Amino acid sequence: MLKVAIIAGTSRPGALNPQITAWxxxxxxxHEGIQAEVVHFNDFDLPLLDEAIPGGAHMYENDHTKAWGAKLEEFDAFLFVVPEYNHSFPGSLKNALDFVATEFNNKVAGIISYGADKGVRAAEQLRLVLANYRTAVVRGQGAFSIFTDVKDGVFAPEEVSSNTFGPMVEDLVAWGEAFKTIRENAATQAA
Incomplete structure (x- = not known):
């Protein structure tokens, strides 16, 4: 069973994110073989980054960071549902990612983006951050326009947009299973 976290990529009140995350x-x-859970970083009461030591050292001092890291560690793969704000992804998501690092190592991610231009710039910038965490991001992504995939404030994706989701998930599953093997082999070698 591949455990997938659906990361709600913004904490902004009134955002479309809850609708797209639910979709x-x-x-x-x-999809058989997937156990998915929606994860909201704002549930962990993360302040602006307050860890003195970078997340890559995995030497967390604060309980909120330890809880956030422990939650992320549970998963084999991640799907980020991320809006584009000012040609990038939300600062609140970047802040949440800055707390941790190793929890994403040798795992896979997919991106579902949305915005005026389908959120493609947000997705590209998020890919750069995830690469630093040794996270493989599948090539395909879900991308939705706030002009064509949202009607009267309700997320209702057009077929041409929603058809990109299935192939992305197939890659996520294949890569996720492969990375599980990589992590298991690394754990065996370390023991």
């Missing part, structure tokens, strides 16, 4: 979760229900 993503529903789409994953159709």
């Amino acid at each position: 993503t979760e529903k789409q994953l229900e159709a």
Whole structure:
């Protein structure tokens, strides 16, 4: 069973993110072998980064960081549902990612982006951050326009947009299973 975290990529009140996150979760229900859970970084009461030592050292001082890291460690793969704000992804997501690092090592991620231009710039910048965490990001992504995939404030993706989701998930599963083997082999060698 591949454990997938659906990371809600913004904490902004009134955002479309809850609708797109719920749609993503529903789409994953159709895939056998996936156990998905929506994860909201704002549930961990993360302040602006307050760890003195960078996350890569995995020497967390604060309980909120330890809880956030422990939650992320549970998963084999991640799906980020991320809006584009000012040609990038939200600062609140970047802040949440800055707390941790190793929890993403040798894992895989997919990106579901949305915005005026389907959130493609946010996705590209998020890919750069995830690469630093030794996280493989599948090539395909879900990308939705706030002009064509949202009607009267309700997320209702057009078929041409939603058809990109299935192939992305297939890659996520294949890569996720491969990375599970890599992590298991590394653990065996370390023991």
